[in-house]
Amino acid sequence: MLYMYCSERVYEExxxxxxxxxxxxxxxxxxxxxYQQCASLKLKCYISSHGISRVGRLGKYTLQNIKSKEIIxxxxxxxxxxxxxxxxxxxxxxxxxxxxxxxxxPSEEDEDIVNxxxxxxxxxxxxxxxxxxxxxxxxxxxxELVERLERITGKPAHPLLKxxxxxxxxxxxxxxxxxxxxxxxxxxxxxxxxxxAMHLGHLVPFMFTKWLQExxxxxxxxxxxxxxxxxxxxxxxxxxxxxxxxxxxDIIACGFDKEKTFIFAxxxxxxxxxxxxxxxxxxxxxxxxNQAKGCFGFGDSDCIGKIHFPSIEAAPCFATSFPHIFKKRxxxxxxxxxxxDQDPYFRMTRDVSPKLGFxxxxxxxSSFFPALQGAKTKMxxxxxxxxxxxxxxxxxxxxxxxxxxxxxxxxxxxEHRALGGNCDVDISYQxxxxxxxxxxxxxxxxxxxxxxxxxxxxxxxxxxxELQKLVAEIQLRRATVTDxxxxxxxxxxxxxxxx
Amino acid sequence: MASNGQAEKVAEVEENVGxxxxxxxxxxxxxxxxxxxxxxxxxxxxxxxxxxxxxxxxxxxVIGQPVHPLLKxxxxxxxxxxxxxxxxxxxxxxxxxxxxxxxxxxSMHLGHLIPFVFTKWLQDxxxxxxxxxxxxxxxxxxxxxxxxxxxxxxxxxxxDIIACGFDLNKTFIFSNFRYIxxxxxxxxxxQxxxxxxxxNQAKGCFGFTESDSIGKIHFPSIEAAPSFSSSFxFIFGEDxxxxxxxxxxxDQDPFFRMTRDVAPRVGLHxxxxxxSVFFPALQGAQSKMxxxxxxxxxxxxxxxxxxxxxxxxxxxxxxxxxxxAQREKGANCEIDVTYQxxxxxxxxxxxxxxxxxxxxxxxxxxxxxxxxxxxHxxxMVADIQERRKKVTDETVDEFxxxxxxxxxx
Numbered sequence: 001m002l003y004m005y006c007s008e009r010v011y012e013e014x015x016x017x018x019x020x021x022x023x024x025x026x027x028x029x030x031x032x033x034x035y036q037q038c039a040s041l042k043l044k045c046y047i048s049s050h051g052i053s054r055v056g057r058l059g060k061y062t063l064q065n066i067k068s069k070e071i072i073x074x075x076x077x078x079x080x081x082x083x084x085x086x087x088x089x090x091x092x093x094x095x096x097x098x099x100x101x102x103x104x105x106p107s108e109e110d111e112d113i114v115n116x117x118x119x120x121x122x123x124x125x126x127x128x129x130x131x132x133x134x135x136x137x138x139x140x141x142x143x144e145l146v147e148r149l150e151r152i153t154g155k156p157a158h159p160l161l162k163x164x165x166x167x168x169x170x171x172x173x174x175x176x177x178x179x180x181x182x183x184x185x186x187x188x189x190x191x192x193x194x195x196x197a198m199h200l201g202h203l204v205p206f207m208f209t210k211w212l213q214e215x216x217x218x219x220x221x222x223x224x225x226x227x228x229x230x231x232x233x234x235x236x237x238x239x240x241x242x243x244x245x246x247x248x249x250d251i252i253a254c255g256f257d258k259e260k261t262f263i264f265a266x267x268x269x270x271x272x273x274x275x276x277x278x279x280x281x282x283x284x285x286x287x288x289x290n291q292a293k294g295c296f297g298f299g300d301s302d303c304i305g306k307i308h309f310p311s312i313e314a315a316p317c318f319a320t321s322f323p324h325i326f327k328k329r330x331x332x333x334x335x336x337x338x339x340x341d342q343d344p345y346f347r348m349t350r351d352v353s354p355k356l357g358f359x360x361x362x363x364x365x366s367s368f369f370p371a372l373q374g375a376k377t378k379m380x381x382x383x384x385x386x387x388x389x390x391x392x393x394x395x396x397x398x399x400x401x402x403x404x405x406x407x408x409x410x411x412x413x414x415e416h417r418a419l420g421g422n423c424d425v426d427i428s429y430q431x432x433x434x435x436x437x438x439x440x441x442x443x444x445x446x447x448x449x450x451x452x453x454x455x456x457x458x459x460x461x462x463x464x465x466e467l468q469k470l471v472a473e474i475q476l477r478r479a480t481v482t483d484x485x486x487x488x489x490x491x492x493x494x495x496x497x498x499x
Numbered sequence: 500m501a502s503n504g505q506a507e508k509v510a511e512v513e514e515n516v517g518x519x520x521x522x523x524x525x526x527x528x529x530x531x532x533x534x535x536x537x538x539x540x541x542x543x544x545x546x547x548x549x550x551x552x553x554x555x556x557x558x559x560x561v562i563g564q565p566v567h568p569l570l571k572x573x574x575x576x577x578x579x580x581x582x583x584x585x586x587x588x589x590x591x592x593x594x595x596x597x598x599x600x601x602x603x604x605x606s607m608h609l610g611h612l613i614p615f616v617f618t619k620w621l622q623d624x625x626x627x628x629x630x631x632x633x634x635x636x637x638x639x640x641x642x643x644x645x646x647x648x649x650x651x652x653x654x655x656x657x658x659d660i661i662a663c664g665f666d667l668n669k670t671f672i673f674s675n676f677r678y679i680x681x682x683x684x685x686x687x688x689x690q691x692x693x694x695x696x697x698x699n700q701a702k703g704c705f706g707f708t709e710s711d712s713i714g715k716i717h718f719p720s721i722e723a724a725p726s727f728s729s730s731f732x733f734i735f736g737e738d739x740x741x742x743x744x745x746x747x748x749x750d751q752d753p754f755f756r757m758t759r760d761v762a763p764r765v766g767l768h769x770x771x772x773x774x775s776v777f778f779p780a781l782q783g784a785q786s787k788m789x790x791x792x793x794x795x796x797x798x799x800x801x802x803x804x805x806x807x808x809x810x811x812x813x814x815x816x817x818x819x820x821x822x823x824a825q826r827e828k829g830a831n832c833e834i835d836v837t838y839q840x841x842x843x844x845x846x847x848x849x850x851x852x853x854x855x856x857x858x859x860x861x862x863x864x865x866x867x868x869x870x871x872x873x874x875h876x877x878x879m880v881a882d883i884q885e886r887r888k889k890v891t892d893e894t895v896d897e898f899x900x901x902x903x904x905x906x907x908x
Binding site for chain 2: 227230231237267268270271272273274275276277278281282284285286287288289290292293298299300301302303304305307308310311
């Protein structure tokens, strides 16, 4: 079923402007189940019930200005890449909200499944991120944007950014503008704490966030959603809280600066800060069950805790949730580095923010860290052999890579020398893209593996050495993180920034 | 009649309107008949139990004093598990009281007073701690108010409540917007409940629909959480499981029906309840007093003149249209709002009996009846206003500070 809701307030506002454009946001449920409904039928029903005379559509469709009856041709690629060749002001922003899967939509077989609880690609090469960008309505991070970021921070971009692992964004330009103008912003990221140790896939957003924090020198808040895990899993409150503390240690071991970083777990922090709960209520009042259903696929047999939870992940987007850091400032926006499956939470938040007088959160999305078995799935903490854990020994790392890492090479040495390997599906190569810092050497490795000069075993050896080093460093730092250190990071306090 | 051991099923889909046309939900109470809500049918529909004379006698025995008129006269008329609470008291085991208010207006009216008057009596008779929840977040979610506004209302209402005479050493008052941010244990219990109530169940209990906000849908878990003593570790100690008794108007029952369904699944005591009927609006028993309708209610801020005017002008009369007709036929006490108000507030049983007799026979005229009520209410409201003056912001802060009470556990 297609769910749709209209950003009604936006519609009202525009009734009073010269541009009578209906903003309709479609959250297509193809992510979750059979893609059944025909969009144009729904659209017709909606149009007739709201008395709209013309249809506005995006993609291979056209927008029609209802008042002046002008036809504006707009395609997704135009808006995403050119920053919107728009005759109307604010069109870019409005078009972000305009998502229609119409008659020409791909059938279910072609669609990747991407939501906060399930990620499943259809092809061996993994998720089709270009399609996903179109579907979600975010924007690709272009080389120009990366260059601008380098200019502003005065540093070369992190490999994760340069290599397109962080590949899409919402409103990153707005954040860069602020930095140029000397205006503040903060970083917000998070983790759903699980009972297992973190794995390499979890590390990626934190590694990148740490780099962002250093490059921009801004405060960072990290949310541990122990209440989410409690609501979704068969855990007690105490168990969920304990997971949060353990995971906090892993996160701290990434090297975050205590003076600039506030880590909090919902089950503790909500009970320490009235302002946080007040923002949660503010947000939860502005989202209907229908909207939550459209965004996340909730149903009637879901518990009211789950249905309400999105407002809790949204609340850290508002600076007033952290009065000890930001005092009374309401106008400080945040930038959220996260994996793209978290986007629904913040799409929803971005819709609600202006109505509540806050900046929309900006986002930078990463692609998924593939499971050892191949790029069709993401690494999962619940599947031992799909992941390299931060608690793995050097030997375990060697074994897992050798045994389970999906190879894009040929079956025999001779064939491999002749035909070469396929880097796109080769997990070891893909992992190097995430963690191997030296650009030149990596390019060489790619060339040699593709040509067949480098064998799979040799490639794996390079990766194994790299990962053993990385994991050992983290384990060393982790050993110094005591419960006391965690408490320091998790105490609500002013950071080294003055507001 | 459900016994203590029997599970009470929370219907998956329930009608909030009974087949006699009575609507009773926490946010809407309406009856089609001019006699008001049919409470017998309601008890049956909700699955609670009438408070029998035997039960009243047992209470009197346990507390060693006569029960409050509100109980004797059947204004508090139904219950869940009250016997269990009496058994606790008899065995010297603890329990506590929990009641609350949705702070929707600056001033409370007489109808609001009832559960507090009765709760105070319960606290004195049983000598137990009391927690009072001000659901400012509920009002925020349901009304077009800002958070600041609802918190201010909560504080103002707290003053009215304190003016009922509660003991600082035995009473903790809290507003959700403040207390949730002061007590991790309270928030944890909220999610404990929220994990165990589906949207279907919430729909059945409260009539939610898919266009309701997720805030509203989640709210019942917040009104449920104070039923668990572990929400108040500074009073009861960590991880306690002390049962509570909830005096409330019967429209609040859905919250606690839901809570009683959740409690055994999470290993905690089911809350016990004691329900009151509705305090009728001045215009008649078809609706309940509403803070949003000026003329339907006597407010605690009303002047003696306002009280007189309102009763004289708006109180629905069960009497005849002329004095002669009255002397001849007499009046209908059941629908007469003035008489009903006396049942709520006039302490003297004997005198009240006499009044009933005389009014029914026609010996007493409507005007005379109203005079009795007016004088009584004027005095009562004046007393409260006097006490209210002494309640400062500091007093409120003291009541609202999380602190141990004068009980040890």
